[in-house]
Amino acid sequence: MNDRFAQAAAQQDWMVTHRRHLHRHPEVGIELPDTHAYVARTLTDLGLDVETHPAAGVTARVTGTDPNGVVSILRADLDALPVTERTGLDFASETPGAMHACGHDLHTAMLLGAAKVLADHPPRRDTVLVFQPGEESDRGALAVLQHASLDLAAATAFALHVHATADPGTVLCRPDVFMAFGDWFTIELAGPGGHASQPHLVGNPIDAAGEITAELRRVTAELSDSELVVATVTESRIGNTVNVIPSSGRLRGTIRSLSPQSRSSLIDRMHQIVADVARALELQGDLTIHEGYPAVVNDAAFTGRLVEQLEQLDGLSVARMTEPSMVIEDFAYFLQRWPGAMVYLGARGAGNTSFNHADDVVYDESVLTIGAALQLLVADGL
Numbered sequence: 001m002n003d004r005f006a007q008a009a010a011q012q013d014w015m016v017t018h019r020r021h022l023h024r025h026p027e028v029g030i031e032l033p034d035t036h037a038y039v040a041r042t043l044t045d046l047g048l049d050v051e052t053h054p055a056a057g058v059t060a061r062v063t064g065t066d067p068n069g070v071v072s073i074l075r076a077d078l079d080a081l082p083v084t085e086r087t088g089l090d091f092a093s094e095t096p097g098a099m100h101a102c103g104h105d106l107h108t109a110m111l112l113g114a115a116k117v118l119a120d121h122p123p124r125r126d127t128v129l130v131f132q133p134g135e136e137s138d139r140g141a142l143a144v145l146q147h148a149s150l151d152l153a154a155a156t157a158f159a160l161h162v163h164a165t166a167d168p169g170t171v172l173c174r175p176d177v178f179m180a181f182g183d184w185f186t187i188e189l190a191g192p193g194g195h196a197s198q199p200h201l202v203g204n205p206i207d208a209a210g211e212i213t214a215e216l217r218r219v220t221a222e223l224s225d226s227e228l229v230v231a232t233v234t235e236s237r238i239g240n241t242v243n244v245i246p247s248s249g250r251l252r253g254t255i256r257s258l259s260p261q262s263r264s265s266l267i268d269r270m271h272q273i274v275a276d277v278a279r280a281l282e283l284q285g286d287l288t289i290h291e292g293y294p295a296v297v298n299d300a301a302f303t304g305r306l307v308e309q310l311e312q313l314d315g316l317s318v319a320r321m322t323e324p325s326m327v328i329e330d331f332a333y334f335l336q337r338w339p340g341a342m343v344y345l346g347a348r349g350a351g352n353t354s355f356n357h358a359d360d361v362v363y364d365e366s367v368l369t370i371g372a373a374l375q376l377l378v379a380d381g382l
């Protein structure tokens with residue numbers, strides 16, 4: 001067993017304690033006062049040099065023994081989701097309507113575990129530990145890059161994400177595009193409205209919504225022949241009674257794509273679909289795209305060195321993903337500034353069949369050791 005794995009394993013119980021505290025007390029969004037204070041206090045107690053910012057979370061620095069000018073940035077996210085927990089765990093959320101359903105409590109505990117090891121056994125490289133809020137939809141990574149002292153010319157950035165349905169201990173890697181571009185859309189439909197007895201006289205936004213939804217499925221299937229794209233309608237608000245054809249309606253949803261080219265082809269086709277369907281029904285249709293997160297693009301050389309190291313370790317199974325994940329992550333912004341990588345760490349809890357974000361998802365805490373060890377290996381330099 002690698003020394004770093006042994007050192008991480010020695011912190012397993014300590015990490016479980018912190019993970020369960022965080023799991024019981026989740027906070028959602030970008031300002032996470034209790035979580036920030038808890039993490040900052042834990043790091044300060046370890047004797048580390050800590051910086052906090054209300055919108056940028058907590059960062060800590062560790063001086064390396066053999067710094068070569070390249071700094072290792074290790075990032076964990078801190079935020080929970082607005083989900084009511086249904087796991088029945090004895091350390092389930094005590095905050096109504098909030099749950100660590102994406103596993104960010106595990107990420108935080110892993111990086112705290114790595115910090116504890118590094119406080120006693122410094123890394124080779126200078127290392128910055130980043131505990132970031134607001135990953136889920138607040139672009140917390142941008143706040144970190146703006147407000148934390150990260151003026152680092154030569155650095156690598158690394159993060160991992162637990163995967164609720166992959167075998168515990170499996171590391172899923174991919175060079176280049178690892179996760180998708182993600183955007184949101186709104187479609188507004190408007191018409192004259194009318195009496196329910198005269199559907200032949202006025203266009204019905206409900207008919208338009210049905211046709212648009214069906215066309216989006218057809219077109220995304222067609223475009224996905226060359227490169228996977230997704231356009232999913234997730235919300236429809238049209239009509240409010242039984243005998244009136246509504247005069248307006250709104251659809252909202254998500255799009256995902258794997259390259260700027262396929263993203264723009266998809267958006268072009270969506271504009272066309274909305275215009276064609278609206279015109280045929282003599283309605284007005286407007287599509288608005290709300291820019292989301294860029295794709296997570298791993299540095300191929302960094303990922304290659306990481307995989308090479310991981311494959312030499314016993315008890316770890318490294319799998320290369322054939323397709324990128326259609327999930328999105330704001331760690332993308334770190335990887336736009338520095339080379340590095342994100343990997344998935346399989347963390348399926350016993351009997352769990354739910355994916356990240358489900359209200360009954362259960363993760364395997366034994367992966368805390370592996371997660372901390374991966375962070376330590378990167379801190380020593382790849």
Ligand SMILES: [Zn+2]
Nearest residue numbers: 102136356357
């Ligand atoms: Zn998530």
Ligand SMILES: [Zn+2]
Nearest residue numbers: 102104135161
């Ligand atoms: Zn997440």
